[in-house]
Amino acid sequence: MEQRILTITAQRRLTKDVWEMRLAGDAAGCDVPGRFVNIRLDGFYLRRPISVCDWRDGELTLVYKVVGGGTAAMAALPAGARLDVLTGLGNGYDTAPSGDRPLLIGGGVGVPPLYGLCKRLIAEGKTPRVILGFNTADEIFYEEEFRALGVEVTVTTVDGSYGVKGFVTDAPEIADGTYFYTCGPEPMLKAVYRATACSGQFSFEERMGCGFGACMGCSCKTVTGYKRICKDGPVLTKEEIVW
Amino acid sequence: MVNTRVTLSGLTLDNPVIPASGTFGYGYEFAELYDINVLGSFSFKGTTAQARFGNPTPRIAECTAGMINSVGLQNPGVDKVIVEELPKLRQVFHKPVIANVGGFSFDEYAEVCRKLDGEEQVGLFEVNVSCPNVHGGGMGFGTDPAVAAEVTRRVKAVTTKPVYIKLSPNVTDIAAIAKACEDAGADGISLINTLLGMRVDLRRKRPVIANTMGGFSGPAVFPVALRMVWQVYEAVSIPIIGMGGVTSADDVLEMMLAGATAVEVGAANLVDPTAAKKIVEGLPAAMERYGIDDLTTIIGGAHHG
Numbered sequence: 001m002e003q004r005i006l007t008i009t010a011q012r013r014l015t016k017d018v019w020e021m022r023l024a025g026d027a028a029g030c031d032v033p034g035r036f037v038n039i040r041l042d043g044f045y046l047r048r049p050i051s052v053c054d055w056r057d058g059e060l061t062l063v064y065k066v067v068g069g070g071t072a073a074m075a076a077l078p079a080g081a082r083l084d085v086l087t088g089l090g091n092g093y094d095t096a097p098s099g100d101r102p103l104l105i106g107g108g109v110g111v112p113p114l115y116g117l118c119k120r121l122i123a124e125g126k127t128p129r130v131i132l133g134f135n136t137a138d139e140i141f142y143e144e145e146f147r148a149l150g151v152e153v154t155v156t157t158v159d160g161s162y163g164v165k166g167f168v169t170d171a172p173e174i175a176d177g178t179y180f181y182t183c184g185p186e187p188m189l190k191a192v193y194r195a196t197a198c199s200g201q202f203s204f205e206e207r208m209g210c211g212f213g214a215c216m217g218c219s220c221k222t223v224t225g226y227k228r229i230c231k232d233g234p235v236l237t238k239e240e241i242v243w
Numbered sequence: 244m245v246n247t248r249v250t251l252s253g254l255t256l257d258n259p260v261i262p263a264s265g266t267f268g269y270g271y272e273f274a275e276l277y278d279i280n281v282l283g284s285f286s287f288k289g290t291t292a293q294a295r296f297g298n299p300t301p302r303i304a305e306c307t308a309g310m311i312n313s314v315g316l317q318n319p320g321v322d323k324v325i326v327e328e329l330p331k332l333r334q335v336f337h338k339p340v341i342a343n344v345g346g347f348s349f350d351e352y353a354e355v356c357r358k359l360d361g362e363e364q365v366g367l368f369e370v371n372v373s374c375p376n377v378h379g380g381g382m383g384f385g386t387d388p389a390v391a392a393e394v395t396r397r398v399k400a401v402t403t404k405p406v407y408i409k410l411s412p413n414v415t416d417i418a419a420i421a422k423a424c425e426d427a428g429a430d431g432i433s434l435i436n437t438l439l440g441m442r443v444d445l446r447r448k449r450p451v452i453a454n455t456m457g458g459f460s461g462p463a464v465f466p467v468a469l470r471m472v473w474q475v476y477e478a479v480s481i482p483i484i485g486m487g488g489v490t491s492a493d494d495v496l497e498m499m500l501a502g503a504t505a506v507e508v509g510a511a512n513l514v515d516p517t518a519a520k521k522i523v524e525g526l527p528a529a530m531e532r533y534g535i536d537d538l539t540t541i542i543g544g545a546h547h548g
Contacts, residue, residue: 001516045310045461207300209302210516213268214267215314218302219300221296226296
């Protein structure tokens with residue numbers, strides 16, 4: 001964990017509720033895919049934890065959904081605004097056990113951390129396949145960004161308005177995976193847990209107090225003991241999860 | 244050169260700033276960011292006899308100028324604290340630490356304190372009879388003067404270290420409870436724990452917190468905490484550790500003028516992990532600003548004249 005002041009360089013609206021924010025500055029510790037940052041906002045007591053979508057030297061990309069007052073205030077911030085950010089939080093995904101063709105399964109606002117992971121896996125010489133799940137066609141974001149990385153992408157929509165009709169677990173690739181990485185709402189994670197025969201890693205979300213392991217606000221029970229989603233997670237392996 | 248030293252029952256602190264139990268873990272998350280030896284001391288995570296997972300999640304709710312927590316005394320249990328946490332704590336903090344102790348029975352409070360009494364780094368006990376987040380214990384011990392007094396006697400019987408009783412604000416007459424603890428032999432009083440509160444999620448139309456209610460803390464509670472420190476100072480002659488919404492060096496001075504000898508910083512650590520350090524660093528300038536040379540001379544100062 002580091003505490004940094006980062007400057008917004010651009011904000012872009014991707015869908016009705018989803019925004020992409022680019023930040024300049026030293027986002028220390030964000031070079032592990034699946035980690036998150038915790039952002040202080042004027043007028044809100046607790047910070048807002050947001051997963052890291054992508055990073056480069058001196059630049060950080062966050063993609064977030066407006067779900068309440070805090071994230072709405074984030075979306076209203078102009079370029080040039082300076083933010084107090086705790087960077088490099090959480091364990092992140094472990095790419096070591098991925099195998100050559102890991103499956104990346106993202107649902108809704110769970111998609112962003114898989115983008116940085118996808119780039120990392122490609123850099124390691126692997127060929128990830130991607131399943132992106134949304135409710136409707138107008139909620140889809142980052143499909144082109146993933147395709148631009150040269151990977152196979154399957155999009156599912158619950159209402160069938162685009163791609164495969166149904167949930168991420170209705171994508172044909174789900175059956176023949178050898179290893180997977182997933183992030184999304186908990187019902188989706190449970191469905192992935194049940195639909196997959198292979199092992200994989202899940203990224204979880206929980207209401208957090210501090211985001212760095214001090215308050216025990218986001219604890220969960222796992223096979224290997226009590227874990228703090230913010231510090232020992234947000235990524236847990238399939239074998240650790242108690243479902 | 245101002246003097247920031249204060250003394251709690253024979254334990255001299257370089258300054259009165261103490262991160263509060265439950266907001267500072269065992270110190271090492273914060274030691275990643277700064278040398279925590281700049282602090283006067285810190286009160287480690289509330290410890291019980293057995294390991295506890297605590298309450299279901301969600302355990303956290305945001306409020307205007309504060310937050311609600313419903314952690315429920317999650318901790319690894321006293322034996323593991325001694326074997327695993329304290330050795331790690333010693334690596335990052337080299338001063339006497341405050342052992343915060345929770346319990347569900349008189350015997351449990353006594354057992355945990357007896358075990359921790361042998362730990363050299365424990366300088367002082369802070370006995371939590373005020374946790375709002377556990378049923379059948381915690382706050383139940385802190386709402387009845389006779390029961391709080393009995394906890395005090397049982398703990399005093401097993402340790403020679405100073406014993407401070409941490410009181411709940413969720414009572415009608417906190418001064419009476421403080422006095423009962425003093426009469427039972429308490430070396431000091433620590434206050435306030437969190438205020439019982441709740442939020443409702445408008446989308447789900449259900450309480451935000453899984454356990455419905457939790458403990459409210461943060462800057463919004465500072466005036467309530469300050470008022471209670473004032474009332475307890477009028478009722479007892481033992482030292483007071485004041486806490487509740489402390490966010491700045493100015494807040495520390497207010498707490499001390501109301502009667503606190505030392506001051507704990509709680510929720511502020513969670514939103515700004517360097518908050519306690521900033522308060523320590525801000526103290527000398529704040530003292531100069533208000534013409535204070537020696538912090539000890541202002542304790543309870545607002546009561547006189």
